[in-house]
Amino acid sequence: MTETRIWTAGLVVIGDEILSGRTQDKNVAQIGSWLNVQGIRLREVRVVGDVEEAIVEAVNAMRTAYDYCFTTGGIGPTHDDITVDAIAAAFGLPVVIHPEARRLLEDYYATRGGLNEGRLAMARVPEGAELIDNPVSKAPGIKIGNVYIMAGIPWVTAGMLEGLTGKLEGGRPLVSVTVGALAPESEVAAMLRDVERASDGISIGSYPFFKDGRGGSNFVVRSEDEELARSAAGLLAEKLAELGYDPVDGGM
């Protein structure tokens, strides 16, 4: 296998409501899965509140440590939506009204009460930014440098990701092959480690579950090389069978 570049991303989830537990975040899982398909690994997430200093610090850390930095949350019309200002500050850029964003919002709100101060705020971008299409509710996402500023509402972000699909430079997608069994992970730990060590370029994760009162585990083999992942999963299934556990392809 030739050495291939690994593309990486960090994600900053912005919002007091996530930290307070009021709102269950869905964007980590959504963006993590989507990035895998783009051949980009989500390496780190930071969740911060609606505090400019905290956003600046997290965005600057992520955009310099990884190829891409995504953010979610804080781009709505209200006073607690400070993401654009914070990211502009992180880049040392002024905030300007993006003319195309203004036009999009004018059109959208023409039959919905018109553009007011709060709605116009959603056309504000760091100077030099590009827009990310929002097919759901029009107010666009924003790309500045390697930072992709997305909505907080998961299905709005889903629409934005749809439009970005296939457009980011990435490597090979990470392939996962899952083998499940009614095997408590504590009974097969040594075997798992041996199977992982037997093959370069794969990793195995072990995720316990409980079903009908019995303990089992899903074993997830991950690799950029699908063939490698499948052969390690095959070896794992064999070893499980040898230990008396019926493996189930695709997990349980």
Place this chain on the structure above:
Amino acid sequence: MTETRIWTAGLVVIGDEILSGRTQDKNVAQIGSWLNVQGIRLREVRVVGDVEEAIVEAVNAMRTAYDYCFTTGGIGPTHDDITVDAIAAAFGLPVVIHPEARRLLEDYYATRGGLNEGRLAMARVPEGAELIDNPVSKAPGIKIGNVYIMAGIPWVTAGMLEGLTGKLEGGRPLVSVTVGALAPESEVAAMLRDVERASDGISIGSYPFFKDGRGGSNFVVRSEDEELARSAAGLLAEKLAELGYDPVDGGM
């Protein structure tokens, strides 16, 4: 209002499965809510993979920046469970077998196939650590310094939190009062900002929703002073009514 100390916490969520999107994290919301009740604010979360260097860096950042650092994940019996080693490294401490943890696990597994290498791994702690009771599956959580090492499985963590309830030093619980209305947040943004500014010691978050094809918002007033929160929520409800929106106490 006299100035009261604000107690803070950071959380490190550990696991490749969270970053890959395979597993939907539940611990941020669970621990964030629980901390609020203890009078402790969750200020920041970092999600990192099963990589020692990343865990060490995140734990050292959180335990020095905040009063408490919680971690979830990576304390099971398999090769990808490296949290204890990483946190011991973060403190510069050796890892030892905790005799009480060993005894707990011996008892628990006596009728479940006995203690093996993987299961014994769950008795490993940084030297000098205390145990956190796990009423669900016995393998204990671990406290070292101001770091609380919890399970990754949400209902196991729930059991551990139960035992810690009321035992951590904290300040006044954060009170939230929610007012909902079928008001698009973009129509009331200016009013919200004014209500927030009218009262020191409160903050207002605005969280849009869609219901029966109409847009609405929940407005959450947060304060350490319950009376202050209720009076600001009352003012907010009045202002919503003036703008022609029926407010609903407790949100929608």
